Amino acid sequence: MVDANALIAALRFDENGLVPAIVQDADTQQVLMLGFMNADAVKRTLEENRVCFWSRSRQKFWIKGETSGMTLRVTAVAVNCEMNSLLVTALPAGPTCHTGHTSCYYREAIRTEWTETQPVIISAEDLYKK
Numbered sequence: 658m659v660d661a662n663a664l665i666a667a668l669r670f671d672e673n674g675l676v677p678a679i680v681q682d683a684d685t686q687q688v689l690m691l692g693f694m695n696a697d698a699v700k701r702t703l704e705e706n707r708v709c710f711w712s713r714s715r716q717k718f719w720i721k722g723e724t725s726g727m728t729l730r731v732t733a734v735a736v737n738c739e740m741n742s743l744l745v746t747a748l749p750a751g752p753t754c755h756t757g758h759t760s761c762y763y764r765e766a767i768r769t770e771w772t773e774t775q776p777v778i779i780s781a782e783d784l785y786k787k
Contacts (some may be wrong), residue, residue: 689753727751
């Protein structure tokens with residue numbers, strides 16, 4: 658078991674109390690998304706083995722997949738050399754992006770446009786049906 662409080666104390670959060678967290682698929686190594694965590698989100702991610710974030714736009718805590726069901730189960734958490742960003746490897750339960758794509762990075766720079774290069778796995782409408 659990790660000592661979340663000791664690990665959090667060593668992190669260098671930004672002026673807003675946040676640290677960026679890159680999420681990578683534990684099986685495929687594909688980068689799935691980038692989110693931001695405050696100390697509580699880091700603690701809950703480490704202790705509960707599910708990816709949690711601080712939503713900058715909504716100014717509230719959120720658990721990835723709490724609305725869609727497309728959760729991310731943590732397999733490991735690493736920190737960079739400057740102790741100011743995290744790399745979370747996780748097992749996704751379906752597409753990670755709210756658009757229904759496997760990854761939030763589904764567009765590539767091709768000539769003069771950002772071109773969609775990955776398919777939608779499930780429509781956003783179906784993803785968020787209540």
